[in-house]
Amino acid sequence: MESKEQQVNTSSPILMLGILSISFLMSVSNAVSGTIPLMKQYFSNISEANVELLVVIPTGGVLLGTVVSGLISNKLGKKYTVLLGLIVSLVFGVIPAFFYNYPAIFLSRAMFGVGMGIFTPLSVSYITDVFPEKIRNRLLGWRNSVGAIGDSIMLFIAGFLINISWHATYLVFLFLIVPIVLVSLFVPKRLDRVIVEDGKEVEEDTSIKPSTNGGVIQLAILFLFVCLFYSAISLKLASHMVDSHIGSAADATRIFGFLVLCSIISGIAFEQLAKWCGRYTVFIFEVLTAVVMIAMPFTNSIPILLVLVLVAGFCNGIINPALTARMVAYSPKGSMNLTTSIILIGINIGSLVAPYFFQALGGVLGKNDPGFMIMCAGVCYVILALYDAFVVKKDKLTI
Template sequence: MIENCSLEVYNHGQKTNNLGLKLGILATSLLISDATAISVTVAPMEATFSNISATTVESLVTIPSFSMLLFILLSNFVIRLIGKKKTVLLGLSMAFIGGVLPAFVTSFPAIIFCRFLLGAGVGTYNTLAVGLISDFFTGVEQKKLLGFQTATSAIGSALTTFLAGILVSYDWHYAYLVYALSIPILLVFYLNVPEPSKKIANDSSALNAQKKNKIKLNSTVILSVVSMFFMFVFLMNIATKTS
């Protein structure tokens, strides 16, 4: 029987529309690179918080990156505790609260906390933006979706930066409303993506195969990581100074 584009996948006995599943997973990538979207607010915020140093105000752009890194390391614990789907929903909820609240508060310490919470939320589900693709798809389909995932992240970054640039012309508070995009993303994900089945290796041969296939870090990988670190240091400096 030839299946058309309405191909369906089955998981835990539930029937999930293939297109909806893809959109739900890809949608989570729209916010993972958007920490610098509000860099355009740095200059007007420096004018508002004139009693605070410019460097401290500029740190609002970079704080989410630090909390994101921390919660990426903690995400495996959260996943084991509540499951993958709930982890994504939790992360998106945190990103919404931390992203949008600065539009309504005037306390600078509160805004710093919100920026930290935004990064924590994105970091909580960051690895699943790619991991869920591997859970539901294999082969050529998986490779295609991994490419789309990278493109979706770039589109999300461009879109939020563009919208923030428009909203900041009215008031810098409004620029933070771009993170309200996390709500439709959350809904699309909730409605279309089920909890993936757990893959457990029961036999000793499978466990031995996993041990043999473990990849160790080599000097090329370490050099690449260090190079990427310094590249993003310079890029983040440009993002904070451009406004």
């Protein structure tokens, strides 16, 4: 590839919109997590954990998609790889609306995750490659907000579709048409294999062999546990509300909508909050998450439960971009795609094992009702916060 010397307008809202739209679908479970109680009734001959697996099995597909994403990107370039992943997720995402048997839904959900695994790593590397450092943290926060906006819209639609049937809820993934159109129109193909330095396009140094290190692995493990414990809300909240006669599955779906809406606000506020909290940003918001999750099982009021969920969503919206920003500090030069893939593997292992983790934890503790599992996850967040306080001192992190 020839070296590029033309100026890049990194403040272009059109370019930002195109790249950020890749993150419209960041959650593989929230949009359809409200269907869990209804699917338990429909698949009454299948274990609870295996029904919950239908909601999180896309994370297994993401692992495969993440592995092949780099190979596909080398052949097709970033833009066409993103479009391929989005199209795969759209096609397989809507299949459960038309095929009702467990094996067909299981396979389609796995392939939905493969599509996500193909395009998601590029949602981060586009930001780190194309935008300068002074804009990067802002966009990482906005990326979380864009994902929350996408989740919020999909949950709003899902709240209506679930009243038709749990099958119809999966039509919500037709929303992926939006990022397909925006990426097609607003992300230039010429940015496939270039990086931007000082506002100018520079030829990507393909001679650097991607590598990793202990810092990246440590960060991936931290992401794994954050995702694992936070999954208690998406997996157990709806069942807790139904079992405790607090509300219906539709009520839970609407609460999930407020959850991601709150994440929009936190994503926008991230840059300023990170400046105020500095290296203890993750620690502070993990402690807050612990407090509200421990409190959730002790309320029978939907408004109070909503407030607690909003706080949890806000905290998660700060923790995720804060940990993502550490990728720049830990990643070896020329290895951001590999680093992102390793982090995604950690995240998706956390989501994939979550149903079985909580089932096993309930067995060990002799109590496995949904509210108790949410409380246990909150206690685990306390341990994560203490560990993070140790890490930021050891590695001298700035965030």
